[in-house]
Amino acid sequence: MLIRFGTRDDAERIAVLHTNSWLTAYAGIMPTSYLNGPLLDERRTMWNTRLTTVAPEQDHTSCLLVAVEDTALLGFVYLTLQADGRILLDNLHVQPGRKRSGIGRQLMHHAFTWATTRHPGKAVYLEVLHDNASAIAFYRRLNGHPTKEFIERFPAGFELPVVECAWNPDAVRSLADHRSTSDRLAF
Known part of the structure; x- marks a missing residue:
């Protein structure tokens, strides 16, 4: 598996993976009419x-990393610097059939390395649906702490409870430092 910066050429595969991830993770949480309706078109747009x-590889305010094996997209992570000075981990998705294989953890380590390299001393946070228990458990295993609910x-007209999980700058640095040297990207 290779983790690299994402490019425009990855957009369609990312949209499809993002959609498939939501279809499995949010079944029974989000309305079925939404998941089976406009979701793929929204993700493509x-x-x-x-x-x-x-251009994520050249932009210092956002970062898109993709995990690939041969021509298959296994997962991706997207981060963006926010106006409040924190870094939002806006998306982390792994092919549904490849969850619990270490891909998400490796993407998180690379994402946190980007954060500490490009924005040292910044906290990272994400927002996860309250009922997505497996994702919340994953983030807690990586020392993410719920900070608010x-x-x-949603633009499609429904409301759902969300949990914000955060990592302070020391935790971000610690997670970045725990990657093997063979996994490093040039930031």
Whole structure:
């Protein structure tokens, strides 16, 4: 497996993986009509826009990393610097059939290395659906701490409870430092 910066050429595969991940992780949590309706088109628009307006490997305010094996996209992580000075880990998705194989953990280590390299001393946070127990457990195993809960209104017209998990700068640095030297990317 190789972890590299994502490019515009990855947009379609990322949108499909993102959709498939939501279809499995959010079944029974999000409305079925939404998951089986506009979700793929929304993900395509989102990733085409993100990757057309930004060259992630050259941008210091966002980072898209993809895990690939041969031509298969196994997972991806996307981070972006926020106005409050923290870094939002906006997406972490792994092919549903490859969860619990270490891909997500490796992507997190690389993501935190980008954060400490490009934005030393910054906290990282993410927002996860309250009912996504397996994701919350994964983030807790990586020392993410719930910091607040709120209700998010989705553009499709439904609301769901969300948990914010965060890592302080020391935890970010610690997670970045625990990668093997053979896994390093040039940031």
